[in-house]
Amino acid sequence: QVHLVESGGGLVQAGGPLRPSCAAPVRTFSNYVMSWFRQAPGKERDFVAVISWNSLNIYYADSVKGRFTISRDNANNTVDLQMNSLKPEDTAVYYCAADSSPVWPLVVPSPYDYWGQGTQVTVSS
Numbered sequence: 224q225v226h227l228v229e230s231g232g233g234l235v236q237a238g239g240p241l242r243p244s245c246a247a248p249v250r251t252f253s254n255y256v257m258s259w260f261r262q263a264p265g266k267e268r269d270f271v272a273v274i275s276w277n278s279l280n281i282y283y284a285d286s287v288k289g290r291f292t293i294s295r296d297n298a299n300n301t302v303d304l305q306m307n308s309l310k311p312e313d314t315a316v317y318y319c320a321a322d323s324s325p326v327w328p329l330v331v332p333s334p335y336d337y338w339g340q341g342t343q344v345t346v347s348s
Contacts (some may be wrong), residue, residue, distance in 0.1 A: 225249050225321050225337040231303075232317060232342030239309055243342050245302045245319030252300040253277075256322050259293060259304045260332055261315035261344075268318070270330040272304060282328035287313075309346045316341040 231243035245257070258273040272283045272293040281293055290309075295302040302319060320335040329335070 225255065227319050227321060227337055227339035229317065229319055229339040229342040232344045234345045234347065235309055237309060237311055237346055237348050239346075241306045241309060241344060243304050243306070243317050243344065245304075245339055247300045247302070247319075247321060247337075249300065253297040254323055255337075256324065256327075256329060257293075257295055257302040258320045258322075258329065258335065259302075259317060260320060261313075261317045262341075263315040266315075268332045269315075270332070271317070273328050273330065274302065275327070280327060282330070284330075306344070309344075311346045311348045313344065314346050315344060317344050 228246045235241050253276050259271040260268050262268040270284050274281050274293045274295050290307050292305040318341045319339045321337040322335045
């Protein structure tokens with residue numbers, strides 16, 4: 224069992240930055256591909272970014288490419304999402320997810336084994 228805990232969401236003005244983080248206190252953290260998804264009210268859960276176990280492979284949704292950066296620290300069992308130039312349409316609950324699948328990139332939510340509780344990100348115009 225992998226227990227994921229997100230933090231670092233909040234309210235920010237358009238154009239500003241935010242850096243949510245996800246902690247996974249488990250010894251086998253480096254075995255997992257880690258991703259961020261987001262879900263706005265009334266919408267499906269959408270892929271945002273994914274990072275391989277060794278950080279050598281990273282993939283972003285087109286909507287965030289060039290603005291968001293995913294990173295992980297296997298020594299501290301964390302994965303972060305640096306979000307810059309935020310837009311009101313980025314407003315959503317952001318979830319981190321973990322999976323041990325070899326499929327790359329894993330950009331749909333259904334195969335992921337573990338999920339955090341989510342952190343709210345609100346971007347005001």
